Amino acid sequence: MLIIGLCFLLVPLLQIIPLPLALLETLSPVRGQWARTLLKLGNISSTTISYEPLATWMRLAWWLFLLTFAVLLAQALNSGRAKYPVWLLHSLFVLAGLEAIYGILQALLPGLGVLWNMDPQTGLAYKGSARGTFINRNHYAAFLGLLWPVLLAYVLILKSPRKMEHVLGKRAQAQVLVQQKVFAVFCLALVILGLVLSQSRGGILGALLSFTLLYLFAGLRQKRVAAALFACWIIMLGYGTIIGFDDISNRFSQIGQGATGRIEIWKDGWNAVRDHPLTGTGLGTYPSVGRAYQNAFSPQLRAHHAHNDYLEAVVEMGLPAAGILILGIWALWCSRAFFLWRKRQTMDPDRLVLAAGSLAALGGYILHSGVEFNNAIPANQLTAVMVAIFHIHISRENTDQAGQTD
Numbered sequence: 483m484l485i486i487g488l489c490f491l492l493v494p495l496l497q498i499i500p501l502p503l504a505l506l507e508t509l510s511p512v513r514g515q516w517a518r519t520l521l522k523l524g525n526i527s528s529t530t531i532s533y534e535p536l537a538t539w540m541r542l543a544w545w546l547f548l549l550t551f552a553v554l555l556a557q558a559l560n561s562g563r564a565k566y567p568v569w570l571l572h573s574l575f576v577l578a579g580l581e582a583i584y585g586i587l588q589a590l591l592p593g594l595g596v597l598w599n600m601d602p603q604t605g606l607a608y609k610g611s612a613r614g615t616f617i618n619r620n621h622y623a624a625f626l627g628l629l630w631p632v633l634l635a636y637v638l639i640l641k642s643p644r645k646m647e648h649v650l651g652k653r654a655q656a657q658v659l660v661q662q663k664v665f666a667v668f669c670l671a672l673v674i675l676g677l678v679l680s681q682s683r684g685g686i687l688g689a690l691l692s693f694t695l696l697y698l699f700a701g702l703r704q705k706r707v708a709a710a711l712f713a714c715w716i717i718m719l720g721y722g723t724i725i726g727f728d729d730i731s732n733r734f735s736q737i738g739q740g741a742t743g744r745i746e747i748w749k750d751g752w753n754a755v756r757d758h759p760l761t762g763t764g765l766g767t768y769p770s771v772g773r774a775y776q777n778a779f780s781p782q783l784r785a786h787h788a789h790n791d792y793l794e795a796v797v798e799m800g801l802p803a804a805g806i807l808i809l810g811i812w813a814l815w816c817s818r819a820f821f822l823w824r825k826r827q828t829m830d831p832d833r834l835v836l837a838a839g840s841l842a843a844l845g846g847y848i849l850h851s852g853v854e855f856n857n858a859i860p861a862n863q864l865t866a867v868m869v870a871i872f873h874i875h876i877s878r879e880n881t882d883q884a885g886q887t888d
Contacts, residue, residue, distance in 0.1 A: 486810070487549045493803045494542040494765040497532040506531065512757040532764025533771050541766035544860065552867050559875040566836055566876060571636045578629040579669045582676035585612030585622060589679040612679035616859070623685025624856040626677040628843045628865045630670060631692045632872070635839025637666050638700075639832040684853045688846035695845050699822045699838035744789050744853060750775045751788040754797045762800035771797070787855035794855060815844060821877065833876050840873035 503521070506529050507514030517529050532538040559567050588594045592610040596617055608619045616622040640663045677689055754763065754775045763771045769786040776785060788794040796804040818841055826834060847856065847866055856862045 487552070490803075490807060491542065491545055491549070493799055494532075494538050494545065497761070497764045498530050498535045498538045498542070500529045501531070503529055510758055510761045513761070513763070530764070531761045532767060534764055534767045537766035537770070538764045544863075548863060548867050551864065552871050555868060555871045556875065559871065565832065566639075567872070570872065571632070574629055575633060575636075575666065575669055578626060578633060578673045581614040581622070581626065582612075582669075582672040585614040585626075585676040586672065586679060588612050588614070608681075611681045612676045614676070616861070618859075619680040620682045620685060620854045621856055621859045621862055623677050623680040623682035624688070624847060624850050624854065624859075624862050625865060626673055626680075627685055627688050627692060627846050627850065628862070628869050630673045630677065630689070631696050631839040631843040631846070632836070632869060633666070633670050633673065633839075634696065635835045637663065637670060638835050640666070684850045688850040691849060692842040692846035695819075695842035696838050699819070699826060699841065700835055747776070747785050747789050748793055750777055751790070751793045751797055755793075755801070758797070758800060760800050760802065762796070762798045762804070765798045768794050768797055787858050789855055790853060791851035791855055791857045794858070811848060815841070815848065818873065818877065819845075837873055837876045840869050840876065843869050844873065 501509070503514065503518060506517060510531055513531060513533070516533075528535060530538075559570070589610060589612045595609075596613065596615060608617075611619040613619040613622040614625075616625065640659070674689070677685055680686075750772065751768075754771060768788060772785065772788070788797065792804075792808050795807060798804075799807070822829070822834070822837055822841060829837075844866065847862075847869075851857060857866075
């Protein structure tokens with residue numbers, strides 16, 4: 483995995499290396515024509531593949547940070563002696579709970595914007611929708627969608643009251659753990675409610691997919707998955723009945739209009755791909771390059787992203803590199819799904835549920851990325867990497883222990 487990550491770092495690195503003009507025109511004819519024209523006009527031009535070398539440099543630095551973060555997190559998880567990293571799961575509960583409460587308050591108090599963003603246009607762009615510390619409600623939904631399946635899996639592996647009392651031997655301590663479990667279920671219900679109140683159609687549909695995947699891969703815990711989620715839905719619907727779901731139903735009734743707008747943006751993005759099929763325009767350059775191709779909106783209204791992470795990757799990286807990356811991500815997810823499906827009867831039940839929850843979260847995320855630009859948001863990218871490393875750790879740890887036992 484580390485070697486593969488380092489190989490993909492070569493893509494933005496090659497895009498920012500100055501090339502001979504003749505070679506640039508061969509690799510990317512449209513980019514070469516622009517460079518030649520600018521050289522004739524002002525003798526000032528860049529002969530790099532990237533239209534914005536600085537933006538590509540910044541994206542390269544970010545990719546390097548993500549790779550370093552993944553390695554350090556994997557080492558931290560592997561150094562622990564516990565059956566699973568409780569500290570990480572508790573941290574996720576706090577993070578997701580705070581985001582959920584903030585988002586619910588935004589739905590209850592439409593005038594409450596994003597506190598760190600004081601811009602009157604973007605700060606209240608999705609007035610009345612839950613969006614937490616995110617400007618875009620869809621990115622907020624994607625963030626919670628990455629966390630709630632993992633949190634649900636953690637709730638499922640917590641011991642029942644009788645088992646806790648039997649293990650601990652003290653009723654008082656068992657009651658404390660029961661209270662913690664009740665609090666965890668309540669917090670999880672708030673997270674699901676925050677996701678629903680975001681009014682993100684892709685996020686809500688992705689959450690339904692995640693639950694389906696978690697249920698399928700939970701093995702012997704399928705009944706507990708359904709029971710835990712049922713409790714969360716009861717709490718969520720109780721709050722939602724008071725708040726009201728009219729805005730959400732209206733959002734889904736307008737799904738055709740949203741699809742039409744995205745299709746127009748995708749057409750514009752595909753025009754950019756046809757002009758730069760091999761090398762792309764440079765990592766991180768879509769916000770500027772897209773303006774030259776965009777016809778979906780008026781000149782005063784521009785989309786800074788393709789609203790499709792896969793298409794945006796193809797525009798910026800070119801068909802060969804982006805194709806390998808996209809196919810690799812889906813192939814890796816499918817291989818992990820196939821592994822869990824084969825091991826669902828023999829794998830340690832607790833690890834199976836945690837692995838299924840993290841895999842389901844990633845499945846909903848990469849599907850949602852087909853209609854949104856979640857990977858353009860650093861918080862979402864970082865969270866996706868964290869959940870992926872957590873899933874690999876849980877699955878690999880079980881495999882290692884099984885090999886030692888045999």
